[in-house]
Amino acid sequence: MRIIRYIEDSHVVLAAMTDDRTIYPLPFADLMDVVREAKKNQLSVFCYIQTIISGKQGVKKELAELHLLVPIVAPEVWASGVTYEKSRDARNYETSEKIDGQETCYDRVYHAERPEIFLKSTAARTVGPNDPVYLRSDSNWQIPEPELGLVITGEGEIVGYTIGNDMSCRDIEGENPLYLPQAKIWKHSCAIGPAIRLAETVEDPYNLQIICRIYRNDQLVVEESANTRQLKRRYDELVSFLLRDNKVFDGTVLLTGTCIVPPNQFTLEDGDRIEIEVPEIGVLSNPVKSPVKQTIANK
Incomplete structure (x- = not known):
């Protein structure tokens, strides 16, 4: 259901x-x-x-x-980073701080007890199905990050699963990991939907297929898929760290990290369309808009 x-x-x-x-x-x-x-x-x-x-x-x-509309007006959307090997490898590729033969901060957090968890969005910054996600004006390397989202209560109970698009600027985070908030948070930088699958109706949440398709001029230019069984951490583990000494509101969404990263040479452009599908949940589809063109259109 x-x-x-x-x-x-x-x-x-x-x-x-x-x-x-x-x-x-x-x-x-x-x-x-x-x-x-x-x-x-x-x-x-x-x-x-x-x-x-x-x-x-x-x-x-x-x-x-x-x-x-968004299936829930989440007061906050939090996100987990480097929870899949593919994500760790992508972060290592883009960072300017990597040193051959030595561990990076991404290598260390991938194996650490404490996961990376950060505030991704608020209700005012989050959009639903078919609404545009925006490109950041000061980035030249931007991608969607398809993720499974956990819908939780203030006590940390997982009541359902949804789809999330954690829009990201690879060049900004790659320049310096301390720029993570700017690489992740801006207007319309997060989409969730199109539905919430009740947790009790999911047979195995660690066996959900995630598919990402990106269209440009109505032509499919990226199509990749992965499975939540590749997740290094468990959902209750991620939730427990979010709750530590923290006020969590009913209806909060916690994104669990991405296992799909488009080719390194790819960046989103104005007019693209992103589709993220989890068959048990549905298809989250969003057009991509340039903030400059959007500002002009609103005048």
Whole structure:
């Protein structure tokens, strides 16, 4: 079962989508409201939703016909770095600090007990499906980072999984790791969606395929895939470090790191389109916009 949010007649609708793709509106504004009510009724979220939609008629529309929003307005989006070997190798390639034959900071964090966790985005900076992600104006080497996202409560319970695009500037981080916030955080630099798959309906979260496709002028220019079984760390481990001496809000999303990195010579351009697919969740699609052209268009 998946949770979505969409606009209908100027109203935001929270809905459940069953595996036969039938969509049932829910009498709640937010998934976290559903989670809290399920706990009050001593039911799992899935079972509680089943009691709500039982005997009801679904919406007579296909998912593609809906104006989808972010599936949850996450107060914060956090991200994990260098959790896959591919990510470590990419960071080592781009850094100007690497010394042949010696460990870099990325080598060390890959093997360390403490993972790399950083604040990626806030609700105001995060976009949903089909909304544009922006390029940063002072970077010449930018890529999407397709990631599985954990939707968690303030206590760290994983209630669902979503797709995240952790837009990144390889040249800025490569120049100096201390520039990480600037390489990761700017307006529309994070996308999540199109749905949240309830955690209890996922058979094995360590066996999810992630596919990234990038189109330029309607032509496929990048297509790569990987699997969450390649993840070095466990989800509960990452969540536990996020919670250490930290205030975490209900509905926070924690991105678990990327296992897909486009070819080193590739950089995103204005007009590209990024698709990130996890079959159990859906396809997160976003056009790419230049901040300069976007500013002119808004005048």
